[in-house]
Amino acid sequence: MNSRIRRRTFLTATGAVATATAVGDIAYATPAALDNASEYVDVQLLNITDLHGYLQPTTPSQGSVITGAGGVQVTVGGVGYLATHLKRLREGRPNSIFFSSGDNFSGWPFEVDAHANEPTVEALNALGLQFSTVGNHELDQSVEFLIDHMERGKPYPVSGRDDNFVDSTGHRFRGANFRFYTANIVHADSGRTILPPYNIEWVDAGLGRKLPIAFIHLTVVDTPTGSTSYQPGLRALSDLEQANKLAAQLKKRGVNAIVINIHDGGVAGNDYNAGTNPSGPVFQLAANASPDIAAIVTGHWHCRFNMMVPDPNGVPRPVVEAGNHGSLISEINLKLDPRTGAVIRELTTSTNHANTRDVPIDPELQYIADYWSAQGKKRYATPLARITGDFTRTPNASGESTMGNLAADFAYWDANQHPDGQADLALISVKPVSGSNALTGDLRYAKGTDPADSDGTVLFGEAWNAFGYGNPVLTVTLPGTQLHAAFEAQWVPQADGTEKFAPFAFSHNVSYRYDTSKPVGQRVDPAAVLIDGKPLDLNRDYRVAALAYTLIGGDGTKVFTGFTNPVRNDRDHEGFIAYLRANPVLTPAPLDRAQPV
CATH class of the missing domain: 3.90.780.10 (5'-Nucleotidase, C-terminal domain)
Structure with missing residues (x-):
């Protein structure tokens, strides 16, 4: 499909005009949003990506300093601070969904990597993560390890020596409280996906009604042949083809709010809450993916951006990436038609929030991080x-x-x-x-x-x-x-x-x-x-x-x-x-x- 989007103008619900301007091969626009739209159902999407097991506050060499508007630098990182920011963002938001775009673990901190990445799962459980796409590093061991051990807590192979360590609560590892998904990584022999391709979350529309939101999960296509994730028994399908096929299927099922959660991204400048000179595979995906998809949340590139990118019909939708190592939280706010569940696209907003260290640290999450740091010293x-x-x-x-x-x-x-x-x-x-x-x-x-x-x-x-x-x-x-x-x-x-x-x-x-x-x-x-x-x-x-x-x-x-x-x-x-x-x-x-x- 042609990825070039022609210059066009669109109208918001109030008739306000927003004009898209071409940058490279893709046009970009920022829609005007209504502050007073109480007749719609509010949904908050909160996302992190590429945590890689960095539970403690990171150092400058680990990416603790990021750049915001006007070149202002901000110090970020640490799950103790992340928990506080998440609580504040979720406050008063009953329809809040918290998820990850992959590479949660298989990181580089010794205390995490040498404990079979179980510390990261304990921290994400405590943060209330609801689901994640499969990143390439989720497959650094094997499909069986991801499903049987990381999801289900099965000893793999020797409990207490190689995994199933005692966590900060005194219990053996019991697995994740959240699930993993991917629509385009399949078994080479059968062609079946290694995990379910999408999940549907239901949000409260009032008066006892529920509305569905579907998340289509995609993984970077070179995962089966990557140097760490090399898996001879797997192959990858086209992310664009899978996204469009599943969006059509979900639409036929009556799901009118659809989000792509993809572990593949791009680069779009240095400002963590904006985007300039974009490039990378996710921007081509955004230009060609079905207009039925309301937002695209990305990862893998360890980059930070927040943009509105027109779909093939020229209607903007958010494309965001939340950096890495716990530096950012991406927030997307959707408004749904209470009757059909469709996203009112012109009212969609998105913001990247820095995980700054100027807030009180959450004692539970910091205790988890400190516990595993101490365990790391013992294991060493x-x-x-x-x-x-x-x-x-x-x-x-x-x-x-x-x-x-x-x-x-x-x-x-x-x-x-x-x-x-x-x-x-x-x-x-x-x-x-x-x-x-x-x-x-x-x-x-x-x-x-x-x-x-x-x-x-x-x-x-x-x-x-x-x-x-x-x-x-x-x-x-x-x-x-x-x-x-x-x-x-x-x-x-x-x-x-x-x-x-x-x-x-x-x-x-x-x-x-x-x-x-x-x-x-x-x-x-x-x-x-x-x-x-x-x-x-x-x-x-x-x-x-x-x-x-x-x-x-x-x-x-x-x-x-x-x-x-x-x-x-x-x-x-x-x-x-x-x-x-x-x-x-x-x-x-x-x-x-x-x-x-």
Whole structure:
């Protein structure tokens, strides 16, 4: 469909004129709203997105400072303050609906991530969250983990060790009091959505009457192939096609108030309560989605905007995104016809409220945040394994390091714990061409500063912070020729005529020799690559284990493009912890897996 909206003028209910002006390929308008419209049913929509488990007030590096009108900067963040703002916004509003646009958890605070994201669910339960779309990070573990554990509270896998921790009330984790939805993430084999595609909320219209509002939930389409959420058994449908199809179905059912809640967004300037120079997929969706949809609430991009965007008929509707890490609350106010339940579009208003810290902190929510911070310190200090020497990222001339070899050995072990993930070898990028590095710390023999530490002891938190960025270990099939190309791809020509050395660490059953006197692409003789003592065979396929981020090219490595038969194993953090539990005493391996000719 053509996403360009022609310039047009529309009338409000009182005849007031609002003119849309073109910006890029999309026209924008702000409707005039009536303050006195008591004959309609008022509905308040309150939204947050991309909390990512940031329960405590955030720091500047975590996004605590945002920009408002006139460039004024505001300090925001923290669920204790969020609860107070929510209570104030909800006060006197019986038809208030509070929901999320996804990525509630799978965040980066250690105390949350290392407790299976259960702290975030406890906080959202206490905040009164009613439902959420599935964000890509909701699938960082698996569909089963999301449904069975996060929603229903089922131990997954070992209660009290890996999950089902005791919460701030003294109870084991019991799951979310809210539900998840998505209309466009489906099982690859059956084509059925992994969760219901929409939900219908009923609001009080007075005199015992109820009116329905439907929320169509959509997830960013690259979720099944994203580096953290990689799920070979899933695929994504078009968000626009699903939105329009479901809007038509709901309309036929007599639901005349419809909202899109999508975990995909865009960018529209710096002012958190306005929007300029918009771009991104949600603005194309907004320009083409059915006019029966009254509002579009977004996430994923960690951006902040509040705009009125014309639908295909030129009638404005709000398109909002509430940033990330608890920085904002998006509020949309709808007025419904009490007879039909239809949204009176020209009376719709929207505002983004900063989660400022100039209000009294809510004691219940802050207690939850503080409890989990304390639990995080205890979990960090839990002894996990012992080492007989240092595992560091310091490379030798061949790019090998003891920490890199340990990570590759873990990936090989992890893949071979899964019947479908059996691997011939494993590799880890230890100096990426670009992007992030999975090797994030060293494991030193000498004790650290934590009182629980001692010489040779690896604490849980030390292991967690030394390796991984929330990526799954994948086992994929590569032809022998492509695997050989991966060995050659460790030397990367640069635009200025130099070359960059971007070595891989290989598992203990691999050794090879290289000759840097030869041209790039001719430095590793296949006969000099030994896998389980046998030379690399260019005429056979190999099953290779590596992190998804590397295999899909997230770190700049393009040599693995076109891999086949992917199988997802464990996520790096949890898998590495399991590896250390299974191998409680580790000795650094000799650095002899890669040697010059």
